[in-house]
Amino acid sequence: MQALTNRVIAVNRKPITFVESLYLWNILKGMMTTFSHIFKKKPTIYYPEVKRPFSPVFRGLHVLNRDEEGRERCTACGLCAVACPAEAITMEAAERVEGEEMLYREEKYAAKYEINMLRCIFCGLCEEACPKDAIYLSETFAPANFNRRGFIYGKPDLLIPNPLSQAADLALAKGN
Amino acid sequence: MTLLSIDTALVIEKLILIAVIIFASLGIALYTTFAERKVAAILQDRPGPNRAGPFGLLQPFADGLKLIAKEEIIPSGANKWLFILGPGLAMTAALMTCAVIPWGDKVELFGRTIALQVADINIGFLYIFGVVSLGVYGVMIGGWASNNKFSLLAALRGASQAISYELAMGLSMIALLMMTGTLQLGEIVKQQTGPGHHWNVIYQPLGFLIFLVCAFAECNRTPFDLPEAENELNFGYHQEYSSMKLGFYLFSEYINMFISSAVMATLFFGGYDLPFFNPANHTPNFAATIGIITLMAKVVMFIFFFMWVRWTVPRFRYDQLMNLGWKSMIPLALVNMLVTAVVILMRH
Numbered sequence: 001m002q003a004l005t006n007r008v009i010a011v012n013r014k015p016i017t018f019v020e021s022l023y024l025w026n027i028l029k030g031m032m033t034t035f036s037h038i039f040k041k042k043p044t045i046y047y048p049e050v051k052r053p054f055s056p057v058f059r060g061l062h063v064l065n066r067d068e069e070g071r072e073r074c075t076a077c078g079l080c081a082v083a084c085p086a087e088a089i090t091m092e093a094a095e096r097v098e099g100e101e102m103l104y105r106e107e108k109y110a111a112k113y114e115i116n117m118l119r120c121i122f123c124g125l126c127e128e129a130c131p132k133d134a135i136y137l138s139e140t141f142a143p144a145n146f147n148r149r150g151f152i153y154g155k156p157d158l159l160i161p162n163p164l165s166q167a168a169d170l171a172l173a174k175g176n
Numbered sequence: 177m178t179l180l181s182i183d184t185a186l187v188i189e190k191l192i193l194i195a196v197i198i199f200a201s202l203g204i205a206l207y208t209t210f211a212e213r214k215v216a217a218i219l220q221d222r223p224g225p226n227r228a229g230p231f232g233l234l235q236p237f238a239d240g241l242k243l244i245a246k247e248e249i250i251p252s253g254a255n256k257w258l259f260i261l262g263p264g265l266a267m268t269a270a271l272m273t274c275a276v277i278p279w280g281d282k283v284e285l286f287g288r289t290i291a292l293q294v295a296d297i298n299i300g301f302l303y304i305f306g307v308v309s310l311g312v313y314g315v316m317i318g319g320w321a322s323n324n325k326f327s328l329l330a331a332l333r334g335a336s337q338a339i340s341y342e343l344a345m346g347l348s349m350i351a352l353l354m355m356t357g358t359l360q361l362g363e364i365v366k367q368q369t370g371p372g373h374h375w376n377v378i379y380q381p382l383g384f385l386i387f388l389v390c391a392f393a394e395c396n397r398t399p400f401d402l403p404e405a406e407n408e409l410n411f412g413y414h415q416e417y418s419s420m421k422l423g424f425y426l427f428s429e430y431i432n433m434f435i436s437s438a439v440m441a442t443l444f445f446g447g448y449d450l451p452f453f454n455p456a457n458h459t460p461n462f463a464a465t466i467g468i469i470t471l472m473a474k475v476v477m478f479i480f481f482f483m484w485v486r487w488t489v490p491r492f493r494y495d496q497l498m499n500l501g502w503k504s505m506i507p508l509a510l511v512n513m514l515v516t517a518v519v520i521l522m523r524h
């Protein structure tokens with residue numbers, strides 16, 4: 001029969017030799033192998049104390065952005081929800097009223113904005129779809145929780161701190 | 177009434193010795209569980225348990241606490257008394273063997289000479305044999321009383337394995353017995369100590385090998401841990417057990433390992449004898465301390481060996497186990513016995 005790839009290895013069907021049938025020699029060889037592992041370097045990362053750095057393109061937990069004046073950028077256009085392959089995003093739009101210009105950048109805003117982190121596959125398509133630079137994937141991941149409700153992130157969880165009124169919090173969130 | 181006069185001091189002395197030995201055995205077994213996990217981890221390039229206490233040293237206590245805190249379940253179909261008796265028997269049998277092992281030479285305390293051995297009975301060999309065979313009843317009763325077919329199968333396996341390997345073990349011991357001419361463990365150690373005397377392993381390498389393999393089988397250690405073969409029998413004979421009763425079973429395995437290491441060290445590696453160290457040149461207490469430390473070092477080495485093998489060799493298949501036992505071990509032990517007999521005859 002012709003081999004399909006060049007990586008075929010024929011099964012060794014030779015009857016075991018006398019030395020092999022004694023077991024002892026081969027067990028000794030195996031024990032030497034395991035013994036050599038005592039001196040090997042352990043690849044373990046001691047997690048809570050040591051953390052592996054994320055790559056700069058890591059796609060983690062979402063944040064909702066604000067502009068320089070601290071106004072929410074999202075205009076509740078729904079493009080992210082449409083783009084989302086996992087249907088993780090829902091929102092409710094509302095119209096900005098007189099006197100809310102410092103809160104919302106556009107005339108329409110998201111009154112409710114929720115991402116279900118259990119559905120999300122962290123593909124980043126929402127980030128790409130957004131015309132307003134409002135949603136970004138950060139470099140952290142969703143922490144564990146005791147119930148499902150805790151994985152549905154609303155606006156308070158997602159919005160970044162206001163760069164004007166909460167500058168210190170923002171610096172902290174950015175990790176510097 | 178001199179026949180019934182009891183030396184009270186002797187009784188107290190022995191009771192203290194028994195308590196010390198039992199607690200030491202339990203403590204060592206406790207830390208053997210920890211060592212097992214550490215050795216496994218190190219052989220597999222992992223750090224192993226390192227969270228409870230410094231270097232994870234409190235891990236065995238955490239494990240014990242967890243086992244105690246678990247719910248105690250007795251299956252409704254189980255035979256209640258036998259179900260409770262099983263783990264107790266396994267534990268008792270495991271601990272009983274330490275009575276005849278000479279842990280060291282004599283010490284002198286409060287003007288008394290105390291032998292560091294609970295009972296230097298003249299049938300020490302046979303006693304160990306008897307108690308080791310009792311140990312299998314723990315497995316048998318536990319497996320039978322659980323009213324679970326997996327447990328029962330595992331118990332049957334355990335029993336047949338123990339019987340097969342006890343034969344070879346006994347034969348290898350007979351060869352040793354012919355050489356030493358005594359069944360008394362204290363005497364056997366004395367024959368191996370002192371200048372001009374050699375450890376029995378030099379005269380009986382094959383006997384030692386057979387004894388070692390059989391000890392693995394008797395302790396239900398990998399590669400012969402068929403009574404607890406997870407992949408075919410779920411959890412083996414202690415499947416239905418929970419809480420501390422399960423703990424007793426697991427624990428007795430480690431005590432067994434400790435005791436058989438001590439027995440092997442005593443029979444073949446000179447017990448508390450340290451080569452090139454003459455106890456006659458030192459005070460008895462110092463010599464005894466050195467002796468105990470030596471014996472413990474040998475035991476630790478054996479325990480490490482047990483673990484090393486466990487994390488290297490995969491489990492035997494049941495028919496392979498029986499083949500090895502009946503077709504290799506027993507004939508080998510017989511040959512060993514014959515050769516020993518011929519050599520002894522020729523030297524006379």
Ligand code: SF4
Nearest residue numbers: 084120121123124126
């Ligand atoms: S990252 Fe992907 S899956 Fe997650 S919310 Fe955005 S589009 Fe949906």
Ligand code: SF4
Nearest residue numbers: 074075077078080130
């Ligand atoms: S996050 Fe962006 S895409 Fe999604 S609704 Fe808001 S503005 Fe539109």
